[in-house]
Amino acid sequence: MEKKISLFLLIFFSILSFAQKTVSGKITDQDGVAIPSASVTVEEPGKDAILAYAITNSKGEYKVSFTSAEPNVDLKVKAFNQRPLTKQISNSDQTLNFNMEGEATEIKEVQLKTKLITARGDTIAYDLKAFDSKSDRTLADVMKKIPGIEVNTDGTILYQGNAINKFYVNGKDLMEGGYGTINNSLPKDAVQKVEVLENHQPVKILQDKVPSDQAAINIKLKNSVTMTGRGEVGTGFGDPWLWNVKLTPMFFGQKSQWVVNYKTNNMGEQVENEGNILAFGSGWEGRRINAAQNDWLNVETASTPNTPVKRYLMNNVHYLSANYLTNIDNKKEWELKANANYTNNAVEREDYRETTYQNGAKVINSTRNNFYTDKVKGELIFTKNAKKGFFKNTTSFSQFWNGDRAVAVREGRTGNESVESPTSSFQNSLSTIIPWKEKMVNFKSFINYQDDRQTLQISPANYMQIPFKVSADSIGRINFAPGSIAEQRFRLKTLDTSHSANISFSTKGWTFTPQIGFDFSSDKLDTNFDGLAIPSDPGDIQPDFNTPAYENSLRFTEINPNASVGVNYKSESWSLFANFPVNFNNIKADDDLRGVSKSLNRTTFTPNIFAQYTFASFWKASVNGNISNNFGDIQSAYAGYMLLSPTGFNVMDPKNPIPQTTTSSAGSRIEYRNPLNNLFFNVNYSLSDSKRNLLGAPILDPTTGFTLMQYRDQENHSKSNRLSVEVGKYFPKFKTNASVSYGNTTSISDAFLDDEEFKNKNNSQTYGFKLNNTYFSWMSVDYNMSFSRTKQDSRGGTLGINKGYNHNLALFFYPIENHTIGFNWDQVNTTNGTNKYNNPFYDISYQFSWAKKKVDFEIKWMNVGNRRVFETYDLDGQFNAIRYTRIQLRPSQVMFTVKFNFK
Template structure:
């Protein structure tokens, strides 16, 4: 079978008929040949050949064995006009793809705005992304890892119009050489549109406004996404919204800059109420970010990320602390006006070879943090000042490689880090007493090294990792005018053998893992002031069991049960007091904390992607046995926090359920989330040992809808009740929050929007406070330009109050809010 120019045709259907009955048929092979064998008494046969794109050919032949060749002519067919519409959502294997245009509204400017409307995906207040309740492990742009955990830079700067689709990669295995190893990780991949792939693009904006003082913001982001090169650079400065620290957050390593000194002195200006920070804080923020990734070869990339964040914030609030006592509660009431400034530079360089046979990666990163805080404080009509200065830096290098040799897989990982805290200082200036000056400095070194061998047999896999880790910490403190000081160092040498057995079903219908870590810790601490040192050996076996069961193609059941043992840190050995604000002292116990815990978690999710139904449920149980008991000695002037040797047990339980449905005809996403938490622990306060029970339930509905092209509405609510029960008190408080937004688009390009934040909090029994904030705005959008005018806090609401329970104590806050503000903004995408 050939065409008119002699080219062999494959897949042509050949039929043989006689008296309208089909006697046999065949398809042509790659070289255009076919063969049909039949039995018939008919003298004449009709043989037909047909194929798509060619004219149908018939021929009448005699019923004898013979060779019959055809030359088919190409056929031209006029197609009717059709409209091709991409589905809103589709699934292929473990990849779920959202066609972004099917979900976003006319006013969804950034990728972050649009992703909030995707069913099954949740975007947190600080930009973190979850899918069916699980945090994502990787964030890709066109399949390339440009930003790592700092993906806020992408979601807040990339316009939604530049994105074609957002993909959820379930069971994502980031290391290609481990492609046959099961993973329950979830990743996000953003596919850019063609206009953002082949040329530089960007988004730029300017805002000017008036409130208590002149308001401004300028921002610009330039980006380029090619097949072998990616770049995203952004610059932002302003005093309207707080963004510098949030946009630079590393969601995959939130503790990268948390040092021992930060845990000791904390941040005297770190109070954060459960409302948007821009409602009460007056910021001055600057952010610079430059990110570049170059693909050297198919699987080899070089990446560089440079960032600088500057955040200055000021606000006012009052705090009344009630410390539970057997006789009478101790009350401390103060008013604060925090003013803090943070400089945070960072750099990261990465080389990665991620091929299907080998894996090699080296990441060098460094971060600095320079904090200055002032805390003017008023108590009983007396005004005094507290001031804090912190200087810290962090350097980390992570090397990882993996290769296959015969039937074995070898892996080596080495992490080395150094954290220096050359300066930590808190100064308390009171007229009635001598000035108090608390100085502290410290440094730490970490190295964690792993050599692992694994072998696969049929559907089983055995891992045999060997770990050798070393940790060193040093802290020095001095307190004036008492001249009390600490000079302590601590070292921990850890060796571990972590055998693991894994069984996987051929299609990963179920996966079972059993891990039995066997660990030896040698911990030594030395007090240089006393020239005393002591060391102890600790032996631990911490088994864990993991199971992932794919109940159906739509549902997954996952459980994890493990026993863990953790130790305290160098702060346990600080024998003299450390002052970290005007009313609080910390004292170490001189005994190393030894915590043993049993943890169990259960996760279930069910989804019907094509019908856009998503459901997830999580249950977690924790039981801890501690050798040290938290202790507080509360008076009207000073709170001393310490730990004493007293074995105790604490238990906690958490349950969370979420369901999401997207109704495509009216572009409506409905989410209902409910949660329950329960905790029972023991504490010691003013020499009275108290067992307390803390529990809370919360219900959070969420709705976003565009029922017609002229209207968009959104609702985000929360109802919660918290209980505290002790020997001396039984308290509870109810809180509710409602955020409603309505957008009207009566004319092409014009949008009128109004929103309301309504919060009602129970401060004490039968005493509640309601806060209502209203905003309004008008915008006009023409092609790539958008101009908007917004009025915030129209009613000039000035206060927000709420209550929380802290251990057995009750804290009541009252924040001063930012007043009425007017802002005009111009945005441009190109």
Template sequence: MKKIASIAFLFIFTTLIFAQKTISGKVYGEDKKPLPSASVTIEEIGKNAILSYAITDANGNYKVTFTSNDAKVNVKVKAFNYKTTINQYDNATQTLNFNLEVQATEIKEVKLKTKLVTKRGDTISYDLKSFESKADRTLADVLKKMPGVEVNKDGSILYQGEPINKFYVNGKDLMEGGYGTINNSLPKDAVQKVEILENHQPVKILQDKLASENAAINVKLKNSVTMTGRGEASLGVAPSLWNLKLSPMLFTPKVQWVLNYKTNNIGDQVERENQIMAFGNRFEGVRRNFSENSWLSVENAVTPNNIPVNRYLFNKVHYVSANLLTNISKDWEFKANTSYTNNAIDRESIVNTYNANGNLTNRTSVANNFYTNQAKGEIIFSKNANKSFFKNTTTYNGLWNTDVAKTVNVINSDQRNKTPSNNFQNSLSAIIPWKEKLVNVMSFISYRDDKQDLFINPANYVLSLQTEAQNSDLIHQFLNLKTFETIHSASIGFSKNSWTFTPEVGLNYSTNKLITDLNGETSGGVQNFGTSYENNLKFKSLKPYAQMMANFKKGGFEANLTFPVNFNNITATDSQNLDKSLNKVTYEPRLFARYDLTSFWKISAFSGISNSFGTISDIYSGKILLSSTNLSTKDTDIQQSTSKFVGSALEYRNPLNNIFFNVRYNFNDRSNNISYRNFLNINTQQLTVKGYNLENVGSSNSIRTELGKYFPKFKTNASVGYSYSLGKSQQLQAILITPSDDISNFPPPTEADFQNVKSNNQGITFKFNNNYFSWLSVDYNASLSFVKSEIFGTKYTKNTSKNFNHTLSTYLYPIKDHTIGFTWDELQFQNAGATKKNSFYDISYQYSLTKEKMDIELKVVNIANTNAFEDIRFDSTLNQVRETSVNIRPRQVLLTVKFNFK
């Protein structure tokens, strides 16, 4: 079946390529001078259907590519103050030159109409005014309504279903991928248009040499010098609430800066604006988000799915950041980015667990307090010119977290985890021309120190340690991990006709040192649990590699083949009996190809093989209490995973008709040499995890598609999406135990102990936005998903769940400068014959001071005063149903003043 599908795909792909034709040439005007900005359109005869079009450049040149099965086509040439010509020509690749006759264009009435969406080359431009509503205030508000563009809940932006790789303002990348602050705080009135840069290669010297799979966004402001920004101040009751946002911004041709201070206790997760969401190009160096290295953890209250964060987040956050970009010279830029977060979060939930027979087996209540202090500083020197590239990024990250939990299970417990962490890294990349070749050198160095202390009181709460801790008051798990990593590479690129070849050699090296100790503590001293609860482990990974990258680009076709050979050497040794090593040569080819079928249609495909190897978190002989419910040991071979993948995409974007469509398919086949088994205490849900040298395999197929269209006549943007995935995997059946059971007495599993798990997921999404009426605007988003899980093993288990979510936001404008808003969030979950419904309602009134660019808003959130969010889900790993209740923010009333800085 796979071979037939591959042959069919290849046949269709080849047919489309050979069916494509190209007409090119010049358009001349008066006195046979080249005529710029003339349109050349290919149309089907007698159908008035546009196949493709092009606009002549400054020298009158044009090139238009199209696909048609007809013997002849119409070619229409139009230009202002010239007579339109239309003639029939053979459906063939050819060169056609046109001489237009002068003809004055009579204008009876002047009406300036800006096109909603225009396309020129690989750039698609959106007129912001065409998509905004009266309720919109920031760039993010309008981006959500543009066809082909999607904004996720975390603020990341997708174009045609894929994440963007750059976010520019007036062509400059101030935020280095952390564009959340600008997107959320840039007033829409400061923006002239938004440009989508398709197939964007951010390194200028590599443009037209190396393929790029992703698009970028460029925000063009109305003025070259713009002082702007957004502010917001709120006070409220439930009981006492505050919210303050101050984000002044300056954009000039040589200097850009953004200052940002935000604080609130209304559930707004402003600190996420610091996350990198666009990672650019590999030749720019290494970019990573920094977060807690969560080895140890307290028991965590459940976080709801698919619900807006501000519904359930009980927070007190202070977030400050500053971003500066300045041009040192014509090509050199200096950037400095810094941020600091102080955050306190409270969370509570209750989880009821049911076995496969529907019997209640456990009830656990968890109340958390999370305290976060995080600092970041970054300095960047860069030169991105047509003839050279240089970028050096120096970053410091510091994290000082304390997590607290109070649990009610069979008995109660108090838990505390301290996790200070410090990280320093430097990334350097340079591309230098050498004769007709390009030499690239990259270097990355990182050092990180993580310390974690987990305390659990009383000691007998940890049932898996009741024998060892019977004379202790509390349990103390200590962990220290020091990580040094370095990545170096050198490559040289040279071009021949339509080919670019880039051979590369490199060396990746990392070393980890892990020290852990588990003991009991009393008022009289420390009770040592013995060497079986200790680790003094050194883990080293050395990977020299060599690879060849070949890129072909001609006309509308582009392909990139990368073939690396990796020499992997990994060792893991400790002070006890652990001594593991792996030496393996791996080949990981990857192919990506893209073809522009017409001006509107684009097809792409990719395939490859990847290998990954276990890290220090996958192998240690001493037992580690990762949490009060998870005692783990992983005395296995070094983990090896192999994945083979293939995928394709078909995209259609037609700015003439405001239609955007894409469909994507992915197949992945993987194998892993290590399998894990869960030993579950059925009464407390406490786990002991043990790894075995036993290979397991799995595969996944997925397809997703989305069709969106903007209807200018009705000022409506609508889209519908569908996704389907089928996953197959193997897992070892969880074994139910009691506190007295010793897991070492259980025999090692064999292939006969595997359960085959099949998961079938389907989802439908619908989005609708309408601004047709001057007195009303409507936003509606809905999603429906079906999940079917089947487990085949000692006995057959089948579970089906259905989830439905929708959000309706309406705004009424009864009188000028007055706005009434209403929001309705509905979330429903069905599983095991039970249904959980969650409804939330908000209402607001806003008065706008137009001249002052200020809004005064009174808002009531959660009118019904719902105090809990409930859902029900199936856990295929443990073959049980989990029913969850999470505390929700109560009704709150807020008075807010919103304003622009200019």
């Protein structure tokens, strides 16, 4: 590992050492008048390759940095109505001014050609038409093909491997991070270009003061006022009758924007997550969270396969959302945003598993689930984002009425399981930045209150056969009375608050921000368990569930006064931001029911730093490091037994201290993006070490698969290092975008099982390749491939080596104008030793486009081979087991769909 780090740092600093050649100066005409927007390029003599480039500003000034091993380079200057000039210069730092001679340009024929990719400052613009194919209809269809940009399966957009921090349409942030709806439903024909705003600081008053390492996406529409949207209505043949409806009208104006979205289907398309927050903006804007339940209690859950969701999702979903933005002042500085969504979803899932433990014991179980989701969310946001001040207040409310069901069969026994889980959640986030002379004052406040109620029932209770630690060296088993019902009740009230104030001083590119803050959180946990246990065998026990040992009445409080100093620097080449916080942690866990009282008082220093250097126009190099502390939460402090799952009880020893985790991490990154030759790549390396004071020590009954989870007071570590490389290039001549990627991750963690301490080591390697081509007028192709190899070593040596191969091939043929024939092939293979399972899926489609009305008529046959189950092997390092899984899939189905644009 040390060799890898040394090699990477050697390459990193070698590149920096060659990146010190800078040429700057001023470009003027014959009269000495500055020439703006002149291009200055540096090339190696005799080679038609641009090393670096710059554009002069309004004063005619330029500055260009480059890297070359040649003793001399060519510097070329071009400007409209000026005679181009070329001068060979030495490979050294220097200042050069140029006077250009006027030269009238005779335009014989005017042809407007849009460049595929253009760059200006920190903005890279992509012409959407250069990357789309005849089969593409929405923005998301095309975004996946743009070099340097990826779209994950959950809809998250990545630029150069990192998530974006904002998603704008015509410069406005309507969706506040939940951009999946627009990305999936905005017609590509409404879009002029996609802009990537590199190093984007969304808070205007902080621009040029507080740098950012994240990029943003701005969708520039063809018209400043646009009424558009996308709709689909489909029906299909299957069991049951199938439907798919999508209606998403949109309006984007200069003063207001809105999107209304209704989607419903039962044919396996996951639309309910479109409203999830995928971009979280800047921490100066306050806090943004995806409201979620505290899911402590769970039924046994069937596995999901590593395939596209549409292959296995048995759903019946209705999702309705509305987003509205309007300016409420004449200067268009103040914005009001109102967002709301409602989800009603029912999902079925089924699997079969064979788990083989290292001692040869095999446990067979199957699970059939029904998951019911019923939730509503509303949000109101007031924002002022101007050069002279910032204000943002976000108020949101969420309500869940969820329920889960399971029928589980384990070693011939059947259990009916259910969880009811209503939850109420409220958040308010406020942040304001006020200019004060040459300084800035920032106040932030965040309040979150949540009330979770959950009830888990298992019937009959004797389905469970849970191991139990009778004494230090004796293990028994709990047997429940036949026909009885086991019930675990749970309630958790959570209050989190965070308040801070800071003042910023700026001078010569540096910004210093001292801050004081006060964080407070309080959790109140109440639980109890009902059940009837009976003795059966001599080794079994008969616990009394009415004792305090099976109840919790715990209050967990955290008080954290804190102080920090932020340091930021921004120049043409360098970006630096660092924070040096000191936290005064005061934590208490009190349970009067059993006389338990724990406390922790500790002062921690948790610095973090990021530095980025931009050089030679196309290169960026960065390093980062941080230390963080986590002192656990109420989920790791309760002392009464809780049945979190029907597979076994969880308990914390009252004598154990409050959990503590200290994580140290560091990383480096080299990035290259050249819009002149359409080449993008990045190399990342990171390592981390997490030190904990508590070690999980489960008691496993390998004959049944049930467990008792407990913890030891013992220092343990979890270490990992990761290397990733991605290279992408667009070939305009062949209308082809291709990329390759590689990742290598090694993790080592301490583990404990069956009174034996050991280490789990996991090494995984991944290889990826993506290609899309629209060269032929009669065909387009999209191909994604990934190969993975995972090796796990545990206490008994090598647990196994898993290999996985996935690919997706999408072919579209256009034999006649307005007619499209599609073929889709998903392949998922898994291999473990001599066990190999191949899972192919095929779809075919035919589409007729009524071009004049922009309406498509499609008939699609999915899962042509009617593959009903998915088979795979995987490794379980925690329990030293190999698991074979067979999962129920969607059957073959045929859909007829009408697709159209709104206007």
